[in-house]
Amino acid sequence: MTTLVTGATGNTGRHVVRELADRGEPVRALTRDPARAAGLLPAGVELVTGTHTAPETLHAALDGVSRLHITVTAGLAEAGPELVRRAVDAGVRRITVVWGGFVGPVEQAVADSGVEWTRLEPQEFMSNTLTWIDSIRAEGVVREPYDFPSALVHEADIGAVAAVALLDDGHAGRAYNLTGPESLTSRERIAVLSRTIGRDIAFVPITHEQAVERLMATGVSRADAEYVIGWYAAPPEDATTVVDTVERVTGRPARTFAEWVAEHADRF
Numbered sequence: 001m002t003t004l005v006t007g008a009t010g011n012t013g014r015h016v017v018r019e020l021a022d023r024g025e026p027v028r029a030l031t032r033d034p035a036r037a038a039g040l041l042p043a044g045v046e047l048v049t050g051t052h053t054a055p056e057t058l059h060a061a062l063d064g065v066s067r068l069h070i071t072v073t074a075g076l077a078e079a080g081p082e083l084v085r086r087a088v089d090a091g092v093r094r095i096t097v098v099w100g101g102f103v104g105p106v107e108q109a110v111a112d113s114g115v116e117w118t119r120l121e122p123q124e125f126m127s128n129t130l131t132w133i134d135s136i137r138a139e140g141v142v143r144e145p146y147d148f149p150s151a152l153v154h155e156a157d158i159g160a161v162a163a164v165a166l167l168d169d170g171h172a173g174r175a176y177n178l179t180g181p182e183s184l185t186s187r188e189r190i191a192v193l194s195r196t197i198g199r200d201i202a203f204v205p206i207t208h209e210q211a212v213e214r215l216m217a218t219g220v221s222r223a224d225a226e227y228v229i230g231w232y233a234a235p236p237e238d239a240t241t242v243v244d245t246v247e248r249v250t251g252r253p254a255r256t257f258a259e260w261v262a263e264h265a266d267r268f
Helices: 014-023 034-038 078-091 105-111 126-139 157-167 186-197 207-216 223-235 247-250 256-267
Strands: 002-005 025-030 046-049 065-071 093-098 116-124 141-144 172-180 202-205
Touching: 002 014, 002 202, 014 025, 014 065, 014 157, 014 223, 025 034, 025 065, 034 046, 065 078, 078 105, 093 105, 093 157, 105 116, 116 157, 126 141, 126 186, 141 186, 157 172, 172 247, 186 202, 186 256, 207 223
Parallel strands: 002 025, 002 065, 025 046, 065 093, 093 116, 116 172, 141 202
Antiparallel strands: none
């Protein structure tokens, strides 16, 4: 049975592809740029051109697919429910969805789809740390408005949980909160980075408005920027509380932030 993975070269999608491929499962990877994807994904993965935000173009991509992985991204709120409908009509019988931070139209469409589904609810990705690259490399500083703890999860663990939920029984109708094994403040994350790369990094506080404007400068709307920075201003309890979901589902402990840093140290 073939699994279609949308966003196959993204933060989480590429890990879902790799986990499925490692288990010898047929995987179809949906990507806008197959040439680029070929260098990022395991050999033998079937590459198909397309985007999940244009579900009307995915008839061929969905042909023969019985399982589907969706990562909710910006721009999917309108197209997502149509993607789910077309997938179910095409014969998909099991769906995993990485939420966008709340149960929106896509997540609800999956829950109402009539097929087996599992919703993955990571609170914060360890890869968010990559937004610090430029300031660390140029100045040796990290500028953030808040320093609250976050139980960040490694993207590979999200992929591992998704693969289990797609392939194994017993996960239908579940919403899995996903965290790493520890809750760390920005300063504590900076300390791990400093030790690993052998360089002092300073934490420099900025205002809420400065953080919002910085995010807007990347093309994010003010409403979305306020939502994101507001989350950091008052993170929900689920975001700061460590849970053992990764280990319970996959049978192995969640990866640490130190492991993530070791994998990406050369980028800082």
